[in-house]
Amino acid sequence: MPEQLYLPADRASRLASIRAAFPGLEGPDCPTPGGRAAGLLRLQRVDPVAYDRSRNFLDGAVTGLSPYVRHGCITLGEARAHSLRVVPAQRAWKFIFELAWRDFWRRVWKSLGPAVRKDVERPKVALGQAPLPDDVREGRTGLPCMDATVRQLVDEGYVHNHARMWFASYCVHFRKLSWRSCADWFMGHLIDGDLASNHLSWQWVASTFGAKPYIFNKENVVKYSGNRWCAGCTARCPFDDSYPALSRRLFGEEAT
Numbered sequence: 001m002p003e004q005l006y007l008p009a010d011r012a013s014r015l016a017s018i019r020a021a022f023p024g025l026e027g028p029d030c031p032t033p034g035g036r037a038a039g040l041l042r043l044q045r046v047d048p049v050a051y052d053r054s055r056n057f058l059d060g061a062v063t064g065l066s067p068y069v070r071h072g073c074i075t076l077g078e079a080r081a082h083s084l085r086v087v088p089a090q091r092a093w094k095f096i097f098e099l100a101w102r103d104f105w106r107r108v109w110k111s112l113g114p115a116v117r118k119d120v121e122r123p124k125v126a127l128g129q130a131p132l133p134d135d136v137r138e139g140r141t142g143l144p145c146m147d148a149t150v151r152q153l154v155d156e157g158y159v160h161n162h163a164r165m166w167f168a169s170y171c172v173h174f175r176k177l178s179w180r181s182c183a184d185w186f187m188g189h190l191i192d193g194d195l196a197s198n199h200l201s202w203q204w205v206a207s208t209f210g211a212k213p214y215i216f217n218k219e220n221v222v223k224y225s226g227n228r229w230c231a232g233c234t235a236r237c238p239f240d241d242s243y244p245a246l247s248r249r250l251f252g253e254e255a256t
């Protein structure tokens with residue numbers, strides 16, 4: 001990304017500047033072409049049954065709809081209606097359930113306003129307050145799974161939901177960083193960046209908007225990533241343990 005982008009005032013020159021600065025953002029190779037037509041095309045490809053079966057896997061049939069929903073190119077109602085058109089309701093429910101999360105976060109935001117940037121509830125475990133350090137921000141932690149997530153975030157502006165959860169948990173619980181400082185930075189790189197879904201998801205991971213902290217282990221990463229990182233990883237893995245052992249290591253007896 002260029003250090004600084006000076007944008008002219010008129011729309012045509014502004015678009016020309018953006019196109020010149022980000023040549024990969026248009027044309028057949030662009031991973032997320034903008035606009036309603038592209039959003040509707042993406043929606044037509046949604047397969048709610050395959051989604052239900054595979055959505056937790058990094059190579060699963062996730063939809064890539066979030067940038068289009070976030071920027072108003074398509075609505076949640078249109079996404080729901082599409083799924084009910086192509087399969088019976090009982091086979092569409094998982095997809096609709098996930099759309100409902102987005103709706104829920106938005107309603108919470110509407111009710112709380114700017115307070116979504118602060119702890120909504122008392123944390124259920126002790127949380128750290130350290131600001132986001134450079135090794136995490138620059139994808140230099142030495143953990144291939146976390147560094148790849150940062151690279152994808154920065155290069156593509158998109159990360160799969162499961163990888164977002166792992167990364168948030170790593171930052172908040174394994175590194176004891178301030179969820180707020182991580183969430184602000186993370187959202188700034190997302191094409192679908194949205195204060196409600198992003199900050200409340202970070203709070204859900206942290207346990208300031210949920211009953212318990214979200215943690216994961218190596219077995220979970222191996223299974224849902226198709227073992228894409230762990231097979232060749234030589235790092236000392238902080239995630240390689242059982243859940244009770246991780247919980248004791250991260251939170252002491254309070255969360256066991």
Ligand SMILES: Cc1cc2nc3c(=O)[nH]c(=O)nc-3n(C[C@H](O)[C@H](O)[C@H](O)COP(=O)(O)OP(=O)(O)OC[C@H]3O[C@@H](n4cnc5c(N)ncnc54)[C@H](O)[C@@H]3O)c2cc1C
Pocket residue numbers: 055061062063064065066067069070098099101102103105159160161162164165168187190192193194195197198199201202
């Ligand atoms: C730490 C963290 C940060 C997040 N930040 C954002 C964000 O800034 N903006 C954003 O839109 N989503 C955010 N999410 C939610 C979710 O990760 C993304 O909506 C999803 O990964 C987008 O990819 P997709 O469209 O392929 O999702 P799919 O799995 O194909 O889901 C279909 C649609 O359902 C909705 N959806 C699915 N899962 C969720 C969820 N857990 N929460 C809310 N909506 C969901 C989205 O609109 C999505 O487009 C975050 C999740 C976490 C754990």
